[in-house]
Amino acid sequence: MPEVMAVELADEPDLSTFENKTGLAEDMKFLASMPELCDVTFLVGDTREPVCAVKAVLASRSRHAVLCIFDHSNEQCMVDVLFSVPSSNQHHTLIIEEFEPDVFRQLIEYIHTGCVTLQPRTLLGVMNAADYYGLDELRRACAGFVQCCINVDTVCALLASAERYIQYKCTKSLVQKVLEFVDEHGNEVLNLGSFTLLPQHVVRLILARDELRADEFTKFQAALMWSKKYCDSNPNIVLKDVIGNFLDYIQFHKIPANVLMREIHPLGIVPYSIIMNALAYQADPNSVDPGKLSPSRVRRSGGRSMSVQSSLDPCGSNTTLSSSASSDAISSDKPSSN
Secondary structure, eight states: OHHHHHHHHHHSOOTTOOOOOTTHHHHHHHHHHOGGGOSEEEEETTTTEEEEEOHHHHHHHOHHHHHHHHOOSSHHHHHHHHTOOGGGOOOEEEEEOSSOHHHHHHHHHHHHHSOOOOOHHHHHHHHHHHHHTTOHHHHHHHHHHHHHHOSTTTHHHHHHHHHHTTTSHHHHHHHHHHHHHHHHTHHHHHTOGGGGGSOHHHHHHHHHOTTOOOOHHHHHHHHHHHHHHHHHHOTTSOHHHHHTTTGGGOOGGGSOHHHIIIIIGGGSOSOHHHHHHHHHHHHOGGGSOHHHHOHHHHHTTTTOOOOOOOOOOTTSOOOOOOOTTOSSOOOOOSOOOO
């Protein structure tokens, strides 16, 4: 009988602790949105967009993040910055170049409130910022969100943001997952209007992947769509020169002869020799050197697939998505005049 009483007492609520967190996150978010209440302003990105914060909140929530953000040379200087006497009205302004304004604003919002709404457009930036500033819980949350946010509607936005953050370690694993999704849904992705917003070398990376499940005519149409969009923005550039950057990654001999002659040849943008080699191969596969059909695959040493890696220039100032099977990084967005 006494044991039953003990269980009943244990199940009773603890009335000694009162919590009322309703609106706390919104109140803290409001605090960070009022410049007159903040004592530090970050000028973020190329546009130097202002993002305000409260130093005491930053310090209490993540000392490691604050040490990275302020990046002072000694501990005492950091203490002076974080815990300056309030009556001095000391306001600090710092420049943040590592991340975009939307990304850094979400990071500051999370530090102040403990909450943030993850979005595909800024996900990669937030995940790398969380890793960079030692916010492990936020980084893990971003990594978990990746699994449910990669879809046909978001895949191009994720790839486009990867270009900005390719130098950070979290990017490689995420982009590899995105590329695997692209491989599985090749025809759908290549038909997206957002596909034209990708950098040229990312388009080439996708078209060159052996694992890409897309028919060759769809690949040609995607390259044509991207090239037309580029020429619309650059009227002095010739369409034939732009699309020439992608032709090596399209196996024209796998496109039916009637499609080659009815849909592609009349455009006048694919060299006649490519059309003739494709038709000759279809008539007699032994009559054409395979290297003339898929020159990019010959250069790639047996057709190893494209993947993600960091490719630094001699000064270490540029990183990009590139081919792991080629010594030449696909790094230029300017079309060559082939």
